[in-house]
Amino acid sequence: MNGKDHANSPHSPGKNDKKHSHVSWKPGTMIYPLPAALISCGNNPDNYNLFTVSWLGTICTNPPMCYISVRPERHSYEIIKSTGEFVINLTNEELAYAADWCGVKSGKDVNKFAEMNLTPEKGKMVATPIVAEAPLCIECRVKEIVQLGSHDMFISDIVNVQADERYIHHDTDTFDLALARLISYTHGNYYKSGEKIGRFGWSVQKKKKN
Numbered sequence: 001m002n003g004k005d006h007a008n009s010p011h012s013p014g015k016n017d018k019k020h021s022h023v024s025w026k027p028g029t030m031i032y033p034l035p036a037a038l039i040s041c042g043n044n045p046d047n048y049n050l051f052t053v054s055w056l057g058t059i060c061t062n063p064p065m066c067y068i069s070v071r072p073e074r075h076s077y078e079i080i081k082s083t084g085e086f087v088i089n090l091t092n093e094e095l096a097y098a099a100d101w102c103g104v105k106s107g108k109d110v111n112k113f114a115e116m117n118l119t120p121e122k123g124k125m126v127a128t129p130i131v132a133e134a135p136l137c138i139e140c141r142v143k144e145i146v147q148l149g150s151h152d153m154f155i156s157d158i159v160n161v162q163a164d165e166r167y168i169h170h171d172t173d174t175f176d177l178a179l180a181r182l183i184s185y186t187h188g189n190y191y192k193s194g195e196k197i198g199r200f201g202w203s204v205q206k207k208k209k210n
């Protein structure tokens with residue numbers, strides 16, 4: 001793609017584009033979309049619990065590390081702090097209702113696995129159960145807890161990943177995230193996965209000659 005082509009690309013700003021103006025808002029949590037993940041915790045059936053978290057993400061590739069941020073007053077906080085383990089269970093359209101329900105109910109009052117008809121299966125590398133119905137389950141071991149303010153950040157090593165075989169392409173040994181129909185969370189609302197619009201590096205790839 002040459003400079004002229006780039007200027008006329010529908011995906012690139014051009015000189016004829018309408019000018020956009022911005023206004024300042026107060027600082028806030030506006031980094032969206034985020035996963036709507038079910039976090040499982042506990043190391044025996046007596047303290048198994050589920051809760052919903054969107055304050056989470058990747059922080060390192062090698063070694064693989066991630067984080068979740070949790071309010072200290074949440075029931076699961078002390079469970080994770082004492083066991084040092086948790087599982088990030090990504091959710092899809094089939095689990096959307098459970099993801100929301102587990103975010104507004106407390107594990108102090110109800111057995112969320114039972115109420116939502118979800119199956120706890122012991123992790124491969126952690127004692128914490130995975131949600132068997134989840135398309136992707138990321139087993140984590142806490143490395144450090146950072147006190148931030150409203151939330152504490154659990155910086156963690158990813159020690160294993162379990163994937164639903166329905167979404168694995170065995171010929172390429174890849175997990176099809178689009179096929180899994182993952183949902184995301186944006187400012188109080190849940191959304192289905194959108195249409196694919198590109199692939200990493202597509203903006204600099206050379207066009208094939210006819």
